[in-house]
Amino acid sequence: MTPSFTIRAPDCFHTHLRNGALLGAVLPYYVRQFARVLAMPNLKPREVRTAEDAERYAEAIRQARVEQGLSEPFTALLTLFLTDATTPLDIEEAHRAGVVAAKYYPLGVTTNSDAGVRDIFALGPVLRQMEESGMVLCVHGEVPGINAALAEEAFLPTLQRLAFEFPRLRIVFEHISTAAAVACVASLPKTVAASITVHHACITRAQVFNVFGDICDAHLYCKPIAKEEADRRAVRQMMTSGDPRFFFGSDSAPHPRAMKEGAGCAAGVFSAPVAIETLVEIFEEDQVLERLEDFTSRFGAQFYGLERNTGCIECTCTDWVVPEECGGVVPFRHGGTIHWQMRRLP
Numbered sequence: 001m002t003p004s005f006t007i008r009a010p011d012c013f014h015t016h017l018r019n020g021a022l023l024g025a026v027l028p029y030y031v032r033q034f035a036r037v038l039a040m041p042n043l044k045p046r047e048v049r050t051a052e053d054a055e056r057y058a059e060a061i062r063q064a065r066v067e068q069g070l071s072e073p074f075t076a077l078l079t080l081f082l083t084d085a086t087t088p089l090d091i092e093e094a095h096r097a098g099v100v101a102a103k104y105y106p107l108g109v110t111t112n113s114d115a116g117v118r119d120i121f122a123l124g125p126v127l128r129q130m131e132e133s134g135m136v137l138c139v140h141g142e143v144p145g146i147n148a149a150l151a152e153e154a155f156l157p158t159l160q161r162l163a164f165e166f167p168r169l170r171i172v173f174e175h176i177s178t179a180a181a182v183a184c185v186a187s188l189p190k191t192v193a194a195s196i197t198v199h200h201a202c203i204t205r206a207q208v209f210n211v212f213g214d215i216c217d218a219h220l221y222c223k224p225i226a227k228e229e230a231d232r233r234a235v236r237q238m239m240t241s242g243d244p245r246f247f248f249g250s251d252s253a254p255h256p257r258a259m260k261e262g263a264g265c266a267a268g269v270f271s272a273p274v275a276i277e278t279l280v281e282i283f284e285e286d287q288v289l290e291r292l293e294d295f296t297s298r299f300g301a302q303f304y305g306l307e308r309n310t311g312c313i314e315c316t317c318t319d320w321v322v323p324e325e326c327g328g329v330v331p332f333r334h335g336g337t338i339h340w341q342m343r344r345l346p
C-alpha cells in the first residue's frame, strides 16, 4: 500500500495572490494547497491602503474563486499597506472591516513598495492604534538601498527597537533568511514571531547568483535573497524545531514569465504549486514529520489568535513532475520530481 497520512488543512501566513488576470490564473494553486492565507497588500496600481480597498480586494478574490470554479473552503485574510500617510483611523476602520494585519515595507525595498514607509517610528500613533486594536504588524525586515546580502541583518536593530517601544504589538518578522535573524527573533519577547518560506529552507545564494553576481536562475530571485549555507541551515533547523514562534508563510510571489526573464528581473518565487509537498519532504528528511502539522496548521493561527482550520489534507507518497508553467508563471522546482503529493479532503 502507498504510504499516506492526513493533517489539518494548512495556513499560509504570508502570500501574494495578486489582482486582475494574474489573480485568476494563480488562485487555483493556492486553493489546492491552503485552507487559509494571509494575502499581502502590495497590489498595482493601488495598494490595499484603506478598509475600502480591502473590501474591494476581498470581493475580487471572491469573484475569482467563482470564475475559476473553486468550491473548496478558502479564506483570504487581508492586510493593510502602511504608508507615511496612514492614520490611526485607517487602522481602526480596517480592523473593523476584518483586516488582521498591517504590512510595513521600508520604502522601495521590494516589488511594489514605492509607497512604503520612510521612518516607521514616525508612525507611532498608528502602531499604538494597532496595539489597541490587536492588529499584527508584518515586517519586511530589510534595509533598502544597501548590499542585498547584508540588508536583513542590518535591519535587526530596528526590529529590536520596535519590540521594546511597542511591547503589546504583535510583530511578525517575515520570510526570515539569515542565522542572525533567527537568533534575534528567538531572543526577543513572545510578542515577536517569524514566518519561514519553503525556498529559504531549500536554496542558497549560489543557486541564484553566479560568481560574477549576475542572476543565474531568475525564478529563484526574490527578496530577501537566499543567503549562505549556514543561514539556510539555521532557518531550516528553526522550521522543523517545533518552536511555536516560527510558522509557515510561503511568500509565494508569482510574476508572469516575461517579468522574470526579461531585462530587470522581478523579485519573487512562485512556490504555491509545490509548497506543502516540499515541506513534507523537508520534515521527512529531518525525521520530524510529526511536527509538520504544527508548523503549517497550528502555530500561525495561535500567534494571530485565530481558530484552527477544520478540514484536512491527505499526503501520499507518489512521484510527480512539477510543470514548467502554472498559470503562465514558472513555479519553484519546475521540471523537478517531488516524492509526495497532497490533496485536500472534502
Ligand code: NCD
Binding pocket: 016, 042, 110, 111, 112, 140, 221, 222, 223, 224, 251, 253, 254, 267, 268, 269
Ligand atoms: C514579493 C512580491 O513579488 O510581491 N517579492 C519577493 O521577492 N518576495 C514582495 C515581497 O514580499 O518582498
Ligand code: ZN
Binding pocket: 014, 015, 016, 040, 251, 253
Ligand atoms: Zn512577500
